[in-house]
Amino acid sequence: MSNDIKIKKGLDIKLKGAAEKAVEKAIISNTCTVRPEDFHSVIPKLAVKVGEKVKAGQALFFNKTNESVKFTSPVSGEVIEIARGEKRKILSIKIQADKEQSFEDFGALKVDSAKAEDIKARLLASGCWAFVKQRPYDVIANPEVAPKAIFISGYSSAPLAADLDYTLEGKAAELQAAVSALAKLTEGKVHVSVGKNGNSPLAGLSNITLHNVSGPHPSGNVGTLINKTDPVNKGETVWTVAAQDLVIIGELLLTGKFNAERLVALAGSSVKKPRYFKTKIGSEIATMVYDNGVDKDGNDRIISGNVLSGKQVKPDGNLDYYSNVISVIPEGDDYEFFGWNKPIFNKVSTSRALTFSWLTPNKKFELNTNTNGEHRNFVITGSYEEVFPLDIFPMQILKSCLYQDLDEMEALGMYEVAPEDFALTEFVCVSKQPHQDIIRKGLDLMLKEIG
Template sequence: MSKAVRLKKGLDIKLLGEADQVKVEAKSPTMVALKPSDFHGLVPKVVLKEGEKVKRGEVVFYDKYNKDVKFVSPVAGTISEILRGEKRRILEVRISVAAEDEAVQVEPVDPSSIERDEIKSIMLANGLWPFVKQRPLDKIADPAVTPKSIFISAFDSAPLAPDYDFILHGQGQFFQHGLNALAKLTDGKVNLTLNGKGSPDECFQNAKNVEINKISGKHPAGNVGTQIHHFDPIDKGEFVFTLNPQDVVTIGKFFAEGKFDASRIVALTGSEADSRKYYKTVIGANVNTIVEGNLTNDNVRVISGNALTGEAIGADGYLGFYDAQITVLPEGDDYKFFLSEGWLSPGFDKYSANRLFPTWLMPNKRKRLDTNLNGEERGFVVTGEMERVLPFDILPMQLIKAIMVNDIDAMEQLGIYEIAPEDFALCEYVCTSKIDIQEKIREGLDVIEEECM
């Protein structure tokens, strides 16, 4: 039975720079990269060497600790460089794109006609499994686990988030194919959560083999963690799988056509970006094919993802594996005179979640905010700010303190199995103490994995 939830807590940060609903073809990338850092906890074992040719959909590396989980090339080309960091840790596998596309072809199959084990085998062998993440731990799902349910959020509520209704318009057939495959992976339900405030695209509205729920409210309403918490909470020993809507389409296309299709529609957003549109590119593409000539100035931060949880990659970086958004913000590294622009200024161009400046009288006005922290890390004090923006029945301050002192029992009792770093992004934003809360949450999840899983 479907449910509807209205959130009372949260915060919408209205930034300037929303993408126009226009789809265009990005320049064909000359280089793409697979970044192991996109997959937390992954230790990759590369199967191809520099200079070797690779087809689209051919295995490039696999998980050292789970050889069944494979990662494939999003394009046809040549392994150009395996970039390594400290202790020879692989940072990127760069692939130069060939002029002619050549893909690995397998026999198309209707997922409704085969059983769970065969669907798993197909997804694992052909690089589709990394699209499936799990809670707890917020990492690539364990193929040996049968989840109690699967969650797909049909919308994103983060600042300047892409519109999935617009992105997936006309992709209903492939989306349904993907849902049919995912339905075989669980004994429970596939939950598709719609935005309760909008009118969803027919791709979502007409979806079958799923339970459609609705949630409305401020960010993080679109976070899958928020939806799991309100519709099907996780207890210790339980697992839930999660996916992005575009990744469901990628899975569906593979079953329908027998080829790995790494195409991705990405929204270029942010106040410092020109020609803000939806660009069709591929997973891991060099973002200079999108941002080159589209930046208002050089002193900007180019982020793969949104402003709260994304990764700064620079204008020559590579699109993250799970990202459908590029955000360009002012860098915020310039000095500000304390009377005109600093802490004693009237604040007519500033924003505060606590109504410190007159701009709170214009809640719908979009603002040009930079990346300046406006302060440094200081004592971790109780303010009540986090509780106002976190729509979970969780005590955020107490949980973070339990993580900081490595109190595993307290972490478990305070709900760490339900959460991911992105769920605490707003807590980090409003934190007066300027603490990297998302990093602390990740450290706590790593401890739980090592000691309790």
């Protein structure tokens, strides 16, 4: 039995360069890099040193504030560099990967008969707990606090996002093992959303409450699923897990191995052959990007993640821990003379003032990173509400974060939001305000002051 969730408010940004449904095996990366900055609010404490040999699944560091939460190596090999910043802050751990991979053996687990404590211990020991996030605060979940429900979005509506129906194909056994295990960690339900007209492997699973979602982006965001099914109130906690990470969790439970393999979409208008690649978390992206038509001398931006909420990486950078798409689009460092005072046909806009994208709703655009304007104070236009489907006032909650009114932030619904929920309002913002950064800082303040 499924429940339909139809979103009317939102915006589909159709871009050129969607990945074709063809898979290539990426050239094996020589190194793998894990960055503690991918795990927000975690204070890392090293468990390895330079020159040490590690297996895939062996702990590299753990959370200083909760030592049971470990972060493990995606590959086997030798630790060749531990980069540090100011005050000896750990920036990254680089591993020289072995040609023949060896794995830490955690042992297979019979999920149907396993106790919740055994499942939790296995996820913590293997590093798979890093895939379990919580709201409030959008950080790695506290294993000592039971959630009232668990939410999984199996539908990607972001521009150029990887097609989860395709990337999860053939992984039904791993998916079932993962959701059955997660269902034992909560007294509530495991809510799973899929595209209404899709063919998701998640739709046939047991131990879940299925929701068919439709409508424009952000219909695929897990925040939308939470808001429309079981919103988070003060004192409550929910967990979220990305659909792509269920496969890694399921394989760990079935085989005892932490296999960080991931199907990654290489997409964007600067990519001549957009397609999918089989690689591992933390792998070098240069082998995928520059071997598939991206001009090395081109003026492009490489993004680990989607174009709305991903983060920019350098050409010699690495795939971050949670991304399953690498987006490459033109760098927007050029300026149009009188660009504000002439008709615009090649850009997406929710306004009809000299813009005409609303006339061609199915047209695909080749957009760059130019913000087309400068930073200024908030201008009240009502455009945020047009693309924000949550039952929250976006302008008011952003302002409350800026002037740090904790009581107002609580009352307006900060407990259930994450930065990605404000990616579209940031896109349409005529004031060019960094909405996602504002929300992130607001959540950090609440975590520090309220906990």
